[in-house]
Amino acid sequence: MKTTTLGTSTPIEVSRIGLGLMGISDFYTGAGQDDADGARTILGALDRGVTLLDTAEMYGPYTNEDLLGRTLAEAGRRDEVVIATKFGIVRRADGGRGFDGSPENVRRSVDGSLRRLRTDRIDLYYQHRMDPATPIEETVGALAELVTEGKIRGYGLSEASVATIRRAHAVHPVTAVQTEYSLWTRDPEAELLPTLDELGIGFVPYSPLGRGFLTGTIRSLDVLDDDDFRKSNPRFAEGALQANLAIVDQVELIARDAGATPAQVALAWLLAQGEHIAPIPGTRKLSRVEENIGAVDLALTADQLAALAAVAAPEGERYADMSSVNR
Secondary structure, eight states: OOEEEEOSSSOEEEESSOEEOHHHHSSSTTTTSOHHHHHHHHHHHHHTTOOEEEOOTTTTTTHHHHHHHHHHHHHTOGGGSEEEEEEOEEEOTTSOEEEOOOHHHHHHHHHHHHHHHTOSOEEEEEESSOOTTSOHHHHHHHHHHHHHHTSEEEEEEESOOHHHHHHHHHHSOOOEEEEEOBTTBOGGGTTHHHHHHHHTOEEEEESTTTTTGGGTOOSSGGGSOTTOGGGGOGGGSTTHHHHHHHHHHHHHHHHHHHTSOHHHHHHHHHHTTOTTBOOOOBOSOHHHHHHHHGGGGOOOOHHHHHHHHTOOOOSSOSSSOOTTSOO
8 A cells, every 4th residue: 555654753654544443442333342353354454555553542441452452462463553542531430531631641641552552662642632731841741751762653642723733843743643634524724734734744634534424324323323422423413414415425426426435535535635644544344444445546536626625514513512622
């Protein structure tokens, strides 16, 4: 598979399309039911050239990292991959969440992740959400120490504002930023993408298929389990979902014209937005991995790209509570 480089100060080479592992263990329909199947998907992705594997301590919590670490260790394939994981979201017993970017939690979290991942270093270590109680300079100071110690190769920020990214980068170069970006989440285009280009920071879009919506397979909430995160997401709410199907219809129209699937078209559009972009579509199924990586070789025409760029904005916010993003 084609590759790209994340970051210029601390460059990390990754496959042009990575694999988001969250849905194997948590949040989505069917998650957490079959670790053996998840392991087969991970190893099958590696066989097909995927090198960027994305997890987090809060997925499960902890079980997703454990699955990845166990799978790579048993197969002897740790050195083939770039492991990206995240810290900073604390899941409470009551179902709520807090944020902890303190230097003490940075060290506590990295040691836990290293143990679960069965490795001596993490390639890309993200702060999952910004902690309003801890200045970013303090968090990055601790991350810079981990780089010096060899526990992490580089660090990233997830859902950080442009101002926060600049402050972090001034302390120690940021390797990559992770934020939701797709045909139905275009927010990064105004300020974030130009800033990352200016600073030489890679971009890793998560939910590049609109949480599965852009594949055209979700036309009713009936196909989702009751505990599926999307059932509480504003864009999947009654009324919004029906309105947003117009976006899917447009993607499907271009997919037919291009001789590709809607997922491949959505990902090919995303790859066309910049050279140092490495989306991480998530799936539990190897067939979907194969479909997704087919987007790397799909060259959309200028007219097709323009038609996709003109797709209407979706109905609804991307989270019910937007207070933890872009800060």
